[in-house]
Structures are given as structure tokens and as C-alpha cells.
Amino acid sequence: EAQVTQNPRYLITVTGKKLTVTCSQNMNHEYMSWYRQDPGLGLRQIYYSMNVEVTDKGDVPEGYKVSRKEKRNFPLILESPSPNQTSLYFCATFVNTEAFFGQGTRLTVV
């Protein structure tokens, strides 16, 4: 079964405490991406990766980092989280034109 797995599903943290949200896919897809979803703003792309060791900024990359050391994993790193990064985050992988999304990570930064 095609799966995109994110962890954790829920996270409450404090301002400035580094955190990592993991994303793993079992489809051997080259393309992966991170989105955040906020009320009234919809889904906005944070970073994407076309292949291993190839990453690029999306529409809202400030305050985030990513890495792509192996094809299946694409972690999202918040080195110094701030309250404006409170959001619902989705990892996605694409093949041709079809996207597969993870179940989401609801992050609250206090």
C-alpha cells in the first residue's frame, strides 16, 4: 500500500526549541514536498526536493530547513520555532501528476 508517514501527528513545543518532523514514503518517488495549511490561506509550499541531495525553496521557506539524504525520507527542521509557525503541516510525494499526502502534523508553538 502506498504510504506517506509523518511523525509526530501532534506536537506542542515552546518558542526556540529545535524540532524535526519526519516524513517517509514507501513508493520510491523522487519528488517530495512540504506544505503548511492555515485557515484562510490554504496549502502553501515550504520546500521541495526533486531527488536525493536536491532541495529548493517553495513559497514560504523562512524559518524552515530540510534535508534529503535518502530517497524515502524528507525531514522538516525548525531550528528556532516561533508562534507564527503554529500550523498543520503536510508532507507529499508526487509521481507524474498524482500527489500522495501524509496524514499531517499539527504543530503548536507557545
Next chain:
Amino acid sequence: EDQVTQSPEALRLQEGESSSLNCSYTVSGLRGLFWYRQDPGKGPEFLFTLYSAGEEKEKERLKATLTKKESFLHITAPKPEDSATYLCAVGGSGYSTLTFGKGTMLLVSP
């Protein structure tokens, strides 16, 4: 800059009451127009891809159509389980991104 506008923001229907959701877009070099369904707290689920004006696709009670400026998602005789947020997205000339609309929240009452 690619733009996607969905209307209405919210739609309430009675079971069996057919209707349409609208997605208007501007994009340089349409690579595809995509429809997703999103249930609360879950990741978007792929429904359709449309590539060129005049194309239509169907799945159960849903039918998606595409013109040069907009797409419609027609819902025929909806059931309560069709209640969800429906997202429209476009892929532009660059492969790297999908631009999403803010979605239409559909509620179907028994």
C-alpha cells in the same frame, strides 16, 4: 504568478441536491489541474487530473470538467459521506510546485 480561486467558500446541500463547485485559475503553461478531497484532520486525497480544455473525468457522483479559465466539480445526487473540503490546484510550467486554492467546504445533510 499562478493563482487559483475557488467558489463558493462553503456550500450546504440536502442529500440528493446536485450542485457544482468552481475553480478559476491563471497559470503560465498549464501542466495539469487537480482536484483533491480533504476530510477534517487528514491529508488531501487525490481525485482527478485534467490536462486540457474540454476534458472531463468522472468518479462515482463526481464529475470534473475543464475550460481554459476554470474547472467545475459537479456533484450529482450527493450523500452525507461526500461532505468534505474540496481543493483545486494547478501545476504550472515549472514541475516543482502545485498552487492550491483555499478550498470549498461542502456539507451534505441527510
